[in-house]
Amino acid sequence: MELEDIWKGTVESTADKNRFKYHQIVTGPDFAEKADIALIGFCCDEGVRRNNGRAGAAKAPDAIRAALAKMPWHGKEAALCDYGNVSCQDNRLEEAQDELAEKVSEAYGQGSHTVILGGGHETLYGHYLGLRLHLGSEASIGILNIDAHFDLRPFDVESSSGTMFRQILEEDQNAGYFVIGIQRFGNSRSLFEAAGEFDVDYLPEETVRQSDPAQLSRRIQSFLGQYDAVIVTLCMDVLDMAAAPGVSAPSPFGLEPASVRAIIRASCSHPAVRSFDISEVNPDVDEGGRTVRLAAALTNEAILSFLGRAPEM
Numbered sequence: 151m152e153l154e155d156i157w158k159g160t161v162e163s164t165a166d167k168n169r170f171k172y173h174q175i176v177t178g179p180d181f182a183e184k185a186d187i188a189l190i191g192f193c194c195d196e197g198v199r200r201n202n203g204r205a206g207a208a209k210a211p212d213a214i215r216a217a218l219a220k221m222p223w224h225g226k227e228a229a230l231c232d233y234g235n236v237s238c239q240d241n242r243l244e245e246a247q248d249e250l251a252e253k254v255s256e257a258y259g260q261g262s263h264t265v266i267l268g269g270g271h272e273t274l275y276g277h278y279l280g281l282r283l284h285l286g287s288e289a290s291i292g293i294l295n296i297d298a299h300f301d302l303r304p305f306d307v308e309s310s311s312g313t314m315f316r317q318i319l320e321e322d323q324n325a326g327y328f329v330i331g332i333q334r335f336g337n338s339r340s341l342f343e344a345a346g347e348f349d350v351d352y353l354p355e356e357t358v359r360q361s362d363p364a365q366l367s368r369r370i371q372s373f374l375g376q377y378d379a380v381i382v383t384l385c386m387d388v389l390d391m392a393a394a395p396g397v398s399a400p401s402p403f404g405l406e407p408a409s410v411r412a413i414i415r416a417s418c419s420h421p422a423v424r425s426f427d428i429s430e431v432n433p434d435v436d437e438g439g440r441t442v443r444l445a446a447a448l449t450n451e452a453i454l455s456f457l458g459r460a461p462e463m
């Protein structure tokens with residue numbers, strides 16, 4: 151489907167910006183030079199397939215765009231530009247991740263905040279490569295992952311949606327990793343051991359529930375403050391499966407949507423955070439479109455936070 155057919159919805163007014171929807175704000179790639187926010191889709195579920203998960207996330211970018219298109223625009227005057235999709239062809243995951251990296255780096259080069267609509271969580275690896283390409287090897291990069299899983303699996307055979315953070319931490323001395331929302335029974339004991347070996351900072355889902363918002367925000371801010379630049383990546387399976395059934399590996403004790411919203415607000419309003427990806431939405435196994443709708447709502451939160459809304463936790 152063409153981008154202009156996806157960014158569609160009802161029009162309440164063509165003049166009064168207080169009645170605008172997203173589809174009236176978003177432009178095509180021709181306006182990239184002036185973009186405050188650059189949107190990039192990553193149509194890929196090869197990483198999920200290799201990880202023996204439920205494929206379907208390749209359809210998520212267009213589904214999330216269509217849901218976002220109908221939402222009211224509450225941001226200040228801003229330019230949002232859609233760079234279109236990078237698609238994985240014939241199982242060539244690494245090539246697709248490199249292509250995503252080029253686009254992300256280009257968007258960084260234009261000075262835009264970048265929002266990537268995944269894709270399986272292998273999206274994050276292309277996202278990270280794009281920032282590294284832009285910054286060079288010396289700058290420090292922090293990655294804040296909102297996820298039920300560590301994604302620290304060995305990749306001796308091949309990389310997948312479960313290996314990205316081991317890939318990054320093994321090859322990059324200037325990268326740090328913090329994951330929020332870990333499910334004890336969503337990860338094997340060996341993955342907890344791997345987290346210990348790599349000295350990964352993490353907050354289990356139960357700790358997130360017990361933390362008061364100010365405490366959680368302080369913990370997030372202290373991580374963000376350590377790096378030259380930070381990526382925020384949201385693996386939608388961190389959410390409770392009642393709210394997000396449309397993922398490869400649903401979480402029975404996942405976080406509430408409002409908690410994830412608060413984490414996004416607290417992180418994406420920090421000046422070190424320049425990009426966000428939303429991954430693992432699978433429209434094929436969604437129920438009534440609720441995961442897609444929630445994904446669009448959380449993407450809206452990241453965008454408004456990038457545009458300078460005051461943190462609300």
Ligand SMILES: N=CN[C@@H](CCC(=O)O)C(=O)O
Pocket residue numbers: 201203271299300301303311312336337398399
């Ligand atoms: N992206 C990560 N996926 C999880 C899947 C866990 C599961 O299938 O339960 C992982 O590899 O750990």
Ligand SMILES: [Mn+2]
Pocket residue numbers: 271297298299385386387388430
């Ligand atoms: Mn996950």
Ligand SMILES: [Mn+2]
Pocket residue numbers: 271297299301311385
């Ligand atoms: Mn993940």
